[in-house]
Amino acid sequence: MDFIERYVLAAAERGVRELGFTEHLFRCIESKEVLGPFWEDAPTPELRDQTREAILRDRTLSLEDYLGTIKRAKERGLPVLLGLEVDFSPESYGRVLEFLDGYDFDFLIGSVHWIDGWMFDRSAAVPEIRARGARRLFEEYFDVKTRLAARGGVDVLAHTDRCKTMGIVPDEEPLDLYESLVEAASGSGLAIEVSSGGLRQAVGEIYPAPTLLRLFREAGVPITLASDAHYPEQAGWGHDEVVAAARAAGYTEYLRFKQRRRTRIELPDR
Numbered sequence: 483m484d485f486i487e488r489y490v491l492a493a494a495e496r497g498v499r500e501l502g503f504t505e506h507l508f509r510c511i512e513s514k515e516v517l518g519p520f521w522e523d524a525p526t527p528e529l530r531d532q533t534r535e536a537i538l539r540d541r542t543l544s545l546e547d548y549l550g551t552i553k554r555a556k557e558r559g560l561p562v563l564l565g566l567e568v569d570f571s572p573e574s575y576g577r578v579l580e581f582l583d584g585y586d587f588d589f590l591i592g593s594v595h596w597i598d599g600w601m602f603d604r605s606a607a608v609p610e611i612r613a614r615g616a617r618r619l620f621e622e623y624f625d626v627k628t629r630l631a632a633r634g635g636v637d638v639l640a641h642t643d644r645c646k647t648m649g650i651v652p653d654e655e656p657l658d659l660y661e662s663l664v665e666a667a668s669g670s671g672l673a674i675e676v677s678s679g680g681l682r683q684a685v686g687e688i689y690p691a692p693t694l695l696r697l698f699r700e701a702g703v704p705i706t707l708a709s710d711a712h713y714p715e716q717a718g719w720g721h722d723e724v725v726a727a728a729r730a731a732g733y734t735e736y737l738r739f740k741q742r743r744r745t746r747i748e749l750p751d752r
């Protein structure tokens with residue numbers, strides 16, 4: 483059994499019959515020129531080096547190999563879709579979208595993993611999060627995420643409140659920040675993912691938080707279902723929890739993307 487098949491089987495055991503793959507653009511060697519040395523924007527040499535080292539360590543894949551792997555899996559009849567996680571920096575986004583234009587993805591998801599060259603979503607970031615304070619981290623993160631939402635260019639916003647991942651959150655839920663993001667996503671016609679990824683991280687909560695998800699639903703922003711699996715065993719992990727969260731927010735449907743076109747599917751009964 484090959485690697486892709488293992489993902490498909492693990493997902494199927496959890497009732498997920500089709501799987502979208504979304505490798506990170508930044509992990510592909512081809513992204514070097516388009517993303518540029520964005521870590522140079524970090525506020526201190528220490529944070530700059532942290533980001534540069536993390537990126538260079540992970541940047542070992544070939545985009546062409548990835549595309550070929552998923553395409554061959556499709557040709558063999560496996561129920562997979564070809565996606566990509568597009569990492570957003572305001573300065574490089576135009577170049578990134580131009581670069582991706584030549585490929586035939588089923589869908590693109592847009593994410594924010596760094597703020598001005600600082601990777602805020604890993605344990606090495608905790609001292610800096612504490613120094614800035616949770617409210618300031620959320621303000622800075624939501625500012626970048628809202629700019630991504632307003633620009634559009636992708637189909638789906640990934641892990642919309644990623645800034646909570648280390649479990650350090652403001653005392654009061656930042657409704658003002660939520661509202662700006664919801665308005666931008668709605669204006670661009672984007673979907674958002676409901677992801678179990680956060681359940682496996684320090685925060686122990688689905689992305690997005692229940693209040694944020696309800697605001698998306700009230701604004702008519704559609705959803706996709708995600709497990710953010712990094713290993714075959716994680717494919718479709720937390721599917722029941724994701725469906726329950728979507729239903730609790732009032733959703734009855736989710737979207738499937740193929741060749742960048744969306745179809746609506748009813749949420750399973752749980």
Ligand SMILES: [Zn+2]
Pocket residue numbers: 567593595640641
């Ligand atoms: Zn991500």
